[in-house]
Amino acid sequence: MSLTDDIKDFALDLGYSRVGITSAEPFADYIKELNSRRDMYDWYIDGVYQPLKGADPRSLMAAAKSIIMTVYDASKEAFPEKLVGKIGRMYQARCYNAPRHRINGARRQLMRDFLEKCGCHVAERLVVPERLAAARAGVVTYGKNCFAFADGVGSFIIVTSFVVDAELEYDEPSMEVNCPEGCRACLDACPTGALYEPLKMEPRRCVAFNTFMTQDGLRPGITSHIPPEIREKMGAWIHGCDVCQEVCPRNKERLKAKLPPNEYLARVAKDFELTKVLNLSDEYHATRVHPLMYNYIREKKYFQRNAAIALGNMGDPAFVPDLARAMEDPEELVRGYAAWALGRIGGADARRVLEAGLARETADSARREIEAALAVA
Ligand code: SF4
Ligand code: SF4
Numbered sequence: 001m002s003l004t005d006d007i008k009d010f011a012l013d014l015g016y017s018r019v020g021i022t023s024a025e026p027f028a029d030y031i032k033e034l035n036s037r038r039d040m041y042d043w044y045i046d047g048v049y050q051p052l053k054g055a056d057p058r059s060l061m062a063a064a065k066s067i068i069m070t071v072y073d074a075s076k077e078a079f080p081e082k083l084v085g086k087i088g089r090m091y092q093a094r095c096y097n098a099p100r101h102r103i104n105g106a107r108r109q110l111m112r113d114f115l116e117k118c119g120c121h122v123a124e125r126l127v128v129p130e131r132l133a134a135a136r137a138g139v140v141t142y143g144k145n146c147f148a149f150a151d152g153v154g155s156f157i158i159v160t161s162f163v164v165d166a167e168l169e170y171d172e173p174s175m176e177v178n179c180p181e182g183c184r185a186c187l188d189a190c191p192t193g194a195l196y197e198p199l200k201m202e203p204r205r206c207v208a209f210n211t212f213m214t215q216d217g218l219r220p221g222i223t224s225h226i227p228p229e230i231r232e233k234m235g236a237w238i239h240g241c242d243v244c245q246e247v248c249p250r251n252k253e254r255l256k257a258k259l260p261p262n263e264y265l266a267r268v269a270k271d272f273e274l275t276k277v278l279n280l281s282d283e284y285h286a287t288r289v290h291p292l293m294y295n296y297i298r299e300k301k302y303f304q305r306n307a308a309i310a311l312g313n314m315g316d317p318a319f320v321p322d323l324a325r326a327m328e329d330p331e332e333l334v335r336g337y338a339a340w341a342l343g344r345i346g347g348a349d350a351r352r353v354l355e356a357g358l359a360r361e362t363a364d365s366a367r368r369e370i371e372a373a374l375a376v377a
Contacts, residue, residue, distance in 0.1 A: 023067070
């Protein structure tokens with residue numbers, strides 16, 4: 001058996017459903033595309049991930065020869081109905097950037113350990129454009145919604161790259177966009193127009209981006225402010241957004257399949273409430289929020305902000321008491337977004353809470369939100 005075969009056998013034995021290999025040649029088109037859209041992606045290009053360097057793996061690891069791409073099927077078990085529309089399925093799957101002590105991080109670590117045992121040097125912290133690398137390694141094709149799809153699975157997959165210094169056998173690329181002719185369901189369904197043409201997405205308009213990237217001081221040029229026009233279109237999503245994948249015919253079979261439950265998710269879902277995320281205790285954060293959504297959000301207040309937006313969009317006056325409590329939260333961000341939600345729900349009770357809030361509020365940003373909310377409540 002060749003080293004390539006050994007690696008592929010091991011990856012499949014680990015539970016990855018696809019494995020393919022491509023060369024460590026630069027992703028020249030990606031570099032060009034990213035540079036041409038610097039106005040949209042400056043926060044990413046200039047941030048910690050260094051994607052322009054990752055797109056030319058040898059710029060960070062001179063000996064890089066091959067990229068091993070694995071695909072993990074995250075939709076083999078059912079996602080609880082209660083979390084649908086609130087937490088993106090990939091976050092429920094707990095795959096992205098999983099720590100080594102959790103199952104998905106442990107699987108990645110086992111793969112790294114195996115490659116090292118085979119004599120390969122594996123790059124650390126080198127961020128290649130993984131969907132593109134997976135297409136070049138022949139294990140996925142693109143959809144017009146910018147997601148990667150594995151045949152027979154769909155887009156609820158995690159693609160992971162391992163850049164190594166070994167010369168391996170490369171697979172046939174599958175760079176085509178494999179959508180049914182004329183389909184544009186994802187573009188039509190995107191609530192904010194973030195998907196503005198096939199394979200083009202404006203990240204600052206994307207609901208998912210707004211749920212987790214909008215934090216103060218985390219990415220260059222990005223703050224915690226979410227424009228009201230976007231808030232209104234975020235529905236009840238508090239981490240991620242699956243709309244452009246849910247409407248996709250390429251996911252239809254998997255989404256309608258009768259799948260066995262995931263007992264861990266079922267346990268989380270049982271007592272999952274947006275009102276508890278709004279008035280977030282340390283214990284609820286540690287047991288119900290962080291285990292699913294550890295990837296990007298660094299502070300509790302951003303989950304609380306997102307829950308306030310979700311409750312406001314749900315529009316039920318029954319949430320007013322929970323929002324009234326949030327109006328007394330120590331974080332001005334939480335008070336401000338609770339005010340926005342009260343304005344969106346409207347009615348006499350909401351107005352009373354807003355007026356009381358304005359009378360005691362001292363923070364400028366929260367005062368501005370309360371005044372704007374009172375103007376529409
Ligand atoms: S994730 Fe949501 S907001 Fe973002 S492009 Fe898809 S449908 Fe649009
Ligand atoms: S919804 Fe249609 S156009 Fe969009 S990714 Fe799916 S198949 Fe392609």
